[in-house]
Amino acid sequence: MSRSVRLVPAVAFLSLGLVLTACEDSGSPDGARGAPGVGDRYFPKAGNGGYDVSHYGLTLAYDPGTHRLTGTAAITARATRDLASFDLDLQGMEVTKVTVEGAAAGADRDGQELTVRPPGGLDKGETFETRVSYSGTPRTLTDPDRSKEGWLRTEDGALALGEPTGSMAWFPGNHHPSDKATYDIAVTVPEDLTAVSNGELSGARTVNGRTTFTWHTAEPMASYAATVAIGRYTVTRSSIRDGLPVYVAVDPSQVSASRRVLARLPEVMEWAEDNFGPYPFSSTGAIVDRPEDSAYALETQTRPVYPGAPDTETLVHEIAHQWFGDSVTPRTWQDMWLNESFATYAEWLWTEDEGGDTAEETFTELYDHGEDTYEDLWSFPPAEPTTAAQISGDPVYQRGAMVIHRIRRTVGDDTFYDLVQGWTAAHRHGNASTEDFTTYVEQQVPDEDFTGIWDDWLYGEGKPERP
Structure with a gap:
């Protein structure tokens, strides 16, 4: 989402x-x-x-x-x-x-x-x-x-x-x-x-x-x-790498505004596979309705829904969800941070690879000034929202992405991408919990101590000390 x-x-x-x-x-x-x-x-x-x-x-x-x-x-x-x-x-x-x-x-x-x-x-x-x-x-x-x-x-x-x-x-x-x-x-x-x-x-x-x-x-x-x-809808049918079918349906009022971003769908798919592993489904695409039809984009499987023409970052976010949320699905709604943290971090990675801010720079800006944009950023830990309303709150997305970045910073890029691709392969088409994830990370990198990340960033109350 x-x-x-x-x-x-x-x-x-x-x-x-x-x-x-x-x-x-x-x-x-x-x-x-x-x-x-x-x-x-x-x-x-x-x-x-x-x-x-x-x-x-x-x-x-x-x-x-x-x-x-x-x-x-x-x-x-x-x-x-x-x-x-x-x-x-x-x-x-x-x-x-x-x-x-x-x-x-x-x-x-x-x-x-x-x-x-x-x-x-x-x-x-x-x-x-x-x-x-x-x-x-x-x-x-x-x-x-x-x-x-x-x-x-x-x-x-x-x-x-x-x-x-x-x-x-x-x-x-x-x-x-x-x-x-x-x-x-x-x-x-x-x-x-x-x-x-x-x-x-x-x-x-x-x-x-x-x-x-x-x-x-x-x-x-x-x-x-x-x-x-x-x-x-104006429907476009095509295919991308290895003949993967693409079905895109766009409200006629949104065709012109959507054209440039949707043209990047094959590029985003290839980038996502390079980062997250083989695409888990047998087709891809998009549904673009009018902005007044819905107040949010949603990672509906194989064919995300967008309220009006999406920007590239939103396209990246919802495509990343095909791995994180749709293929590897949370075992409970408390595990929703596993969906949103990775999809948000995908935006950070895309920006980095496109020559914009690095993920480290995004992390630092969010740590130093994040509450200016996300007022409730430090109000609860991403793995333990207090209420049902908070399972889609800022800490789940933004602070959750900070957890992922802390893991990357701890293990280094090569091990990090091995972890991510191993995770999506191990739970492909299944369900996973937060405990499954933390156990997986610890087992794959047994020489590192992740206790501080889990205690301070994933489950800790308030703003953690500067890492």
Whole structure:
């Protein structure tokens, strides 16, 4: 996510202890209920226990005139324990039918929780398919830092953004970054509109004045990185190194302003691979909407969303997120600094390589005068935001990048880039925690002592002493 346009007010939020420690609740004498939430410290209701999703098949139809969305979600999952019932996250919308393995299932709603009761229950280890049919007017949600997410109406269609919990506004699922899956998304819209999503376009078929666009994502994706953009777009299809497909969709009002920066996409991709290792996905691109459609850029997988023409630094930031956040995904929302610190540090590296300030000069300026631009820079450590509103706060981005620079300064450039590329390879298409990262660094460079970096810069309160 690009931090420059997100607002982070001080919103109080209850910390609920360690993440991912939610217990499974008793469901009935015949079995158990999967926990309605994984116990994330900042979003305790997000995600669900008792199963692991491997694939989402979403069939959607949207009418911008009535703002009505109709959908069917076919969710393939494996039970991780015996289940009499399990939950899905879905905010709003009317559920009209639920089946498990083709048989009608009972279902109840309680806030964002859709509790499903499969006939006969499910055995631990069993792979099953749940189908949920639903319809209604999808909601725009406001997250704790007052950013808008979920289903955003635009002048000519809609834009779906999911970080951190907005995806539950447009499809039911296990909406926590710890459960990644592959996706097939088919979206039917009026024939004068285009529907863009993640991955590769596998088909577009027009019948009776409506076109269905079908998108396939073969690599695992966290639901917050899923997107659908519906509207009138100028679409450019091309390829870069080794035939990697590039799909760029730009609102016509932004084509001229975006042309120069988007022309650098192949160059940025090559630079990022040189620094971070092989690109983890099978396509790349961009979605550029109008500035009024969203207040922030977002690293939607393979195809980041930009609110208006991006500058080069924002392009670099969101492309870096394809490695840090989309491929190596945080295990919990407390680990979000792993996404944003590396993406922010990528901007520092790009500027350095382009002949601007070195990363050391950026670090020093930020240490000496950073609070002039980022008022809350030293208000909390990047690995321990106090509230849910702060997971996208300045310390997560800027002070997090300072942590990365301190590691680079400690180990030297050759070892640093080996560390970075080793990290992205070790956790490619997976999840990782802050502890995973610090342990990895210590194991790879056993002769260095990183205690001061972790204690003072990653977890320490206030402004550390000058290094």
